[in-house]
Amino acid sequence: MEFILKSALDDLDRTILGALVRDARISWKDLAAEAGVSSPTIRDRVKRLQDTGVVQNFVVEISPAALGYVLEAVVRFRPLPGKRHVLEQQIQDTDRIVQCDKVTGEDGFVARVLLKEIGELDPLLEVFGRMATTNTSIVKSSPVRMRPPPF
Structure with missing residues (x-):
């Protein structure tokens, strides 16, 4: 907007x-x-x-840990040639991806993924293998969560 x-x-x-x-x-x-x-x-x-659009929503913040999601990963997706649109749709359709940004540079997308255990990561990423290469980091902590802009 x-x-x-x-x-x-x-x-x-x-x-x-x-x-x-x-x-x-x-x-x-x-x-x-x-x-x-x-x-x-x-x-x-x-x-x-x-x-005026300054206040856009009033939201409920749900604790992933309370629902059993004890791990979070940041996944960088680099689309394969001609696969950007299909990759974007697959990202949107994957419910474990809770946030994603389309970015400049070599990576096309940077996403945050919720996991209940580390064993869920490979099967989740295998779906993307025909569309992109991935680079994954496990989140240890989040010193700054999403916060409002200075006003």
């Missing part, structure tokens, strides 16, 4: 965004109290932030 903010964020917008990042389920009343304005003002501001 291409987006151009028509006016700069003010202090109230930043306060609202900070509170929503910490807890997207915060009540209008609590958000208004934190920001020092009325609940109707908060509702209007949040609606404006949504309408």
Whole structure:
């Protein structure tokens, strides 16, 4: 989504965004109290932030570990000649791939894969063998998870 903010964020917008990042389920009343304005003002501001595309979604974050996915891998895919589109479709169709970026350079795609055990990795990657070469790294930890941009 291409987006151009028509006016700069003010202090109230930043306060609202900070509170929503910490807890997207915060009540209008609590958000208004934190920001020092009325609940109707908060509702209007949040609606404006949504309408302008600053706030795109309110989401639930699910713990992969709680569902048994104890390993995460980063896989770089280098498409074979003429296979970029079929590779992209296969990546989209593979539910264990939870994030993927199309990138510049020698690799065409960089993906994050969830695994319950290391033995699942080879069978998962074998599907891609006719479409791409792969390079895989196991994630040891994530010092910075996806976080919002500075506002």
